[in-house]
Amino acid sequence: MKLLEIQTSVRQDRSVTRTLASKFIYQWQAYHPKAQHYLRDLGAQPPALITNDWVAANLTPASDQTDETRALLATSDTLIAELFASDRLVLGVPMYNFGIPAHLKAYFDQIIRVGHTVDYNRDTQTFEGRLTDKKAIIISSRAGKYTPETPESAMDFCVPYLQFILSFLGIQDVEYVEVPYQGMGDDQQQKATEASIARLMELAKTW
Numbered sequence: 001m002k003l004l005e006i007q008t009s010v011r012q013d014r015s016v017t018r019t020l021a022s023k024f025i026y027q028w029q030a031y032h033p034k035a036q037h038y039l040r041d042l043g044a045q046p047p048a049l050i051t052n053d054w055v056a057a058n059l060t061p062a063s064d065q066t067d068e069t070r071a072l073l074a075t076s077d078t079l080i081a082e083l084f085a086s087d088r089l090v091l092g093v094p095m096y097n098f099g100i101p102a103h104l105k106a107y108f109d110q111i112i113r114v115g116h117t118v119d120y121n122r123d124t125q126t127f128e129g130r131l132t133d134k135k136a137i138i139i140s141s142r143a144g145k146y147t148p149e150t151p152e153s154a155m156d157f158c159v160p161y162l163q164f165i166l167s168f169l170g171i172q173d174v175e176y177v178e179v180p181y182q183g184m185g186d187d188q189q190q191k192a193t194e195a196s197i198a199r200l201m202e203l204a205k206t207w
């Protein structure tokens with residue numbers, strides 16, 4: 001079993017998403033002692049933004065690839081191989097300006113490729129994700145609270161987008177743990193954090 005932790009906060013030591021993901025993974029590993037854990041730290045090392053030449057290389061058929069086009073796609077190929085090699089994904093995703101961190105968007109632009117991670121079905125005119133055998137947990141901290149099915153959730157362009165993208169890639173088994181009220185340093189923050197940790201500890205038993 002291989003667990004890939006994808007971290008997207010630009011913060012390191014004081015990051016809530018990193019701290020809670022670490023607690024979850026530590027507990028989960030107690031139930032899966034043989035599992036391997038890998039970290040893809042997008043917050044520390046954001047993937048390059050895609051370019052005109054990258055798109056052209058991506059559209060080049062395999063038989064016409066050159067050393068130059070292969071080099072342009074090398075990061076993408078590495079990130080995709082890493083994803084396929086993983087069974088479980090833990091995504092630490094803070095809300096940044098109501099959406100996902102730009103680092104994670106750059107990552108999605110690198111890894112979402114027709115013929116590699118998704119297929120286009122011409123008959124049904126739909127996309128079919130290839131990552132169907134994975135499970136994911138999203139841990140999303142934020143200063144506000146945007147729990148699904150509350151009026152505030154209309155401002156959350158982070159988690160609904162993320163859930164859609166994972167589904168587009170074929171990952172349907174997704175748990176979401178919101179960590180609200182972060183940054184206030186008050187009782188409300190502490191209670192919310194404790195509740196999120198308790199939920200993660202429960203999930204670790206069965207995930």
Ligand SMILES: Cc1cc2nc3c(=O)[nH]c(=O)nc-3n(C[C@H](O)[C@H](O)[C@H](O)COP(=O)(O)O)c2cc1C
Pocket residue numbers: 009010011014015016017018094095096097098099141142143144145182183
């Ligand atoms: C650039 C930036 C933008 C943010 N935008 C929002 C926002 O739109 N809504 C919100 O509730 N919190 C926002 N926050 C607060 C973070 O989501 C919160 O501090 C979170 O805990 C950060 O994750 P981390 O602790 O893992 O670094 C923002 C923080 C930063 C640094």
